[in-house]
Amino acid sequence: MKQTRMATSPVLTGIHPLDAEGLRLIHAYWRAANYLSVGQIYLLDNPLLKTPLGLEDLKPRLLGHWGTTPGLNLIYAHASRVIKRRELDAIYIMGPGHGGPAGVANAYLEGTYSERYPDVTMDEAGLRKLFRQFSFPGGIPSHNAPETPGSIHEGGELGYALVHAYGAAFDNPDLTVFCIIGDGEAETGPLAASWHSNKFVNPARDGVVLPILHLNGYKIANPTVLARIPENELIELMEGYGHRPVIVSGDDPMKVHQQMAAALEWCLDEIARIKRGSDHERPVWPMIILRTPKGWTGPKTVDGVQVEGTFRAHQVPVTDFESEPGHLKILEDWMRSYHPEELFDASGKLVNELAQLAPRGDRRLSANPHANGGELLKDLRLPDFREYAVTVTRPGTTLGEATRVLGTYLRDVVKNNPDNFRIMGPDETVSNRLGAVLEATNRAWDAEVVPGDDHLGPDGRVMEVLSEHMCEGWLEGYLLTGRHGLFDCYEAFIHIIDSMFNQHAKWLKVTRTIPWRRPIASLNYLLSSHVWRQD
């Protein structure tokens, strides 16, 4: 495809898409999600703070990641707003899935949590359960996990947010994938490479990934690289990756709400324009850089040391309640700063005006069927393998190559299943003798094409990029959203994705025990060449 560069990104300060009431409501929704997140990290009991907080209300062992959570909640609230306004079909990938409280809190606010787990009711008793179960023996993990409604993305090993998002978007032309990437995660190899996924997207038949780089400045105990380079350098980087970034930045919630709303409107207008497909050029997809304090709205200082806006907010920002009597007040003030009494009624139910903000039914991010791919799974239409038999008239006289024959079978699988089967590989499909598939399809390619190129086109079902991480991640995202595929790789290099495979297998193992998770298709590998020939 031809490719052009266009005007730079808009400056959004000064644009106010939210009227006073809209602003009040979205801020209240965010406060509710933040309140529920803090509650999960800390509380055993007294979920509505009906009485002063006591030591006996606190969990004995405090676990969880607060730092990333307010940002995740903010984006979630704003994403839900535009889903409703624009009737989007969308899912939400939480790169910093260690911010597990955010996923759970939002699913709860949307009512999905109680639908999936009827014992976690939308009242005080349910809130108590919700809080208590988090990272508690017999409860749920502290990170985004298969248990979390709306998730296809484990909050464990970082690096795969974008590839999972793209995998979900392929062949889902009407899907929008909000993909949050931590600035820590952005330092990983797989993530750094996967920005280039945008050269493999077909605007006509694929969905859209909207990357939101969550620049809260820190990883565990250190600043992040992308937060500490000059902003114009960061913008160049994102433009170099083929994106048009728009920046949302600040620590005043009211201002950030307006900017965030404006940024999303601008991005979705851009996306709609691109999707109309008038320009015959590789699109420059929009993305958002969100620069807000780590642990935003949490304790500003603890024992005289700054916490909000620093790496100290990464996990549990205030602890040691037994030994430090002042800490309980910090926590209580913090939780009360969200004004739970305005968010939940006396019975513990989310107040109506907030419950009504969420999208309805399947449109809720936590209930979208694409995030429970098994619900959408269709069997592959497979040809009869006997028709591909190599005829052997006399023993020892017929020559045949296993993968060359398989190639003809796969060619017909591609033909029969034009929108739910893909083949991924690090540029080894032909060298693995599967070349026959190219009789039925191209290699996916949305960058420049020159004379002499071999089977490249935006429509391709074969996806070749020299990154085993991207191949694996795309395929995982594709499978997790209910489709089928194959990864062909030299055996020598499959070890590159050992740990990704482990994480995927762990996900599958856990989903077996979750009744509402529907089974998805298997992850198929074709490994060729001898493992020790690493060249």
Added chain:
Amino acid sequence: MKQTRMATSPVLTGIHPLDAEGLRLIHAYWRAANYLSVGQIYLLDNPLLKTPLGLEDLKPRLLGHWGTTPGLNLIYAHASRVIKRRELDAIYIMGPGHGGPAGVANAYLEGTYSERYPDVTMDEAGLRKLFRQFSFPGGIPSHNAPETPGSIHEGGELGYALVHAYGAAFDNPDLTVFCIIGDGEAETGPLAASWHSNKFVNPARDGVVLPILHLNGYKIANPTVLARIPENELIELMEGYGHRPVIVSGDDPMKVHQQMAAALEWCLDEIARIKRGSDHERPVWPMIILRTPKGWTGPKTVDGVQVEGTFRAHQVPVTDFESEPGHLKILEDWMRSYHPEELFDASGKLVNELAQLAPRGDRRLSANPHANGGELLKDLRLPDFREYAVTVTRPGTTLGEATRVLGTYLRDVVKNNPDNFRIMGPDETVSNRLGAVLEATNRAWDAEVVPGDDHLGPDGRVMEVLSEHMCEGWLEGYLLTGRHGLFDCYEAFIHIIDSMFNQHAKWLKVTRTIPWRRPIASLNYLLSSHVWRQD
């Protein structure tokens, strides 16, 4: 450090640093390297083409990667030129180390090969051996390997060129590392992340990495992403990564020689200016983008199909000599186009005027001791571990944490070995309870520092980046050049570098059998946390 942006890169067309004689000589040197590379891929015999090429002169099984080789040879020749002019101490990392013929050819031209392997003499018999042994039973691998003098970098699994280069440069203030990165390799995750290594370099106490992105356009059977995005997008990407790129581009060797010479002079001037250290800002390090045809100077077409400048040049560009009688002439014409009779005398010895071009002794890229790290290895000065014992007066009454105690020991190792011991980790040094090391040193950090930051500075011996690939790769490069270190990591995430570890172990295994390779220090891991807690 403060950081500023400066003027954009120079345009080099029209600058001619080479006089006619200099141009003639460097071109001849390049031809010699190319000739030796083709010879290795094809010839069993008749190494000087003293008689017309016959089928019996060819290897029965043709292996090797031609496509990348002319580019590797070109950069090598020009790097050697500036090493001599500027008396540089330098090593050469071949990212596309599958272009193994290039490493061997250049070591041979420099005389190092015959020093290391006295049976491969600098005459016709030696040439025959050199050609025959390549990718031949009982011979040497087809890729850069421990056997290749001057290499610390295996030509196997792609992705680690830059991290190895940086690992080599740390604490070697006078070393220049020429690092060639294939545009295919640039698609991998580890490589895409590792450009940011430049934020962890201290211009005063570390050496310099000069990245050269080898944009020959193709990987195995496909174009590469970076070759098919608009040039301004690629420049933005490199600037976003914190580099100032200079572009060398063309297919006319004479013009490219001039541009390449000019580019290197400009880069090395820039580097010298940065090294003088007058600006108190994070430097914007130069880099080169080299855009030349894949398989340059090889057969233009075979059977009417274009080969030079396409993916068809990736491995062996012309084959099937038995069945296609015209092919032998293609090969012979190709080899004779380098005019071997001008490059080697009748005895098969490299002519004097070319032999004199190479740097002398240790300054030869193939003989630099940094590329045989064991030669430079110094024992660590280790404190007596007994002094760190935890006193236990009565059983079951003393509390102690293993890694916290280890931290105090490591602190003193850092103190005693201020320039040849480093600790790498994905931001987990404190959470792994090794915090005491920060009493003796900082975390390496050359990007912005703000109040409240914890132990950051360009001088740090602790290197934290959220990329297990970078940690492992930096450490490997550091060890391979004769130093010591430790990688501390959560056990859950060490699987991310399984395949890197395999490749390193393979390297070590092979070096055991190579007498001139001196042993290097062990690769030390400290793994903490339970493997299944992936968050």
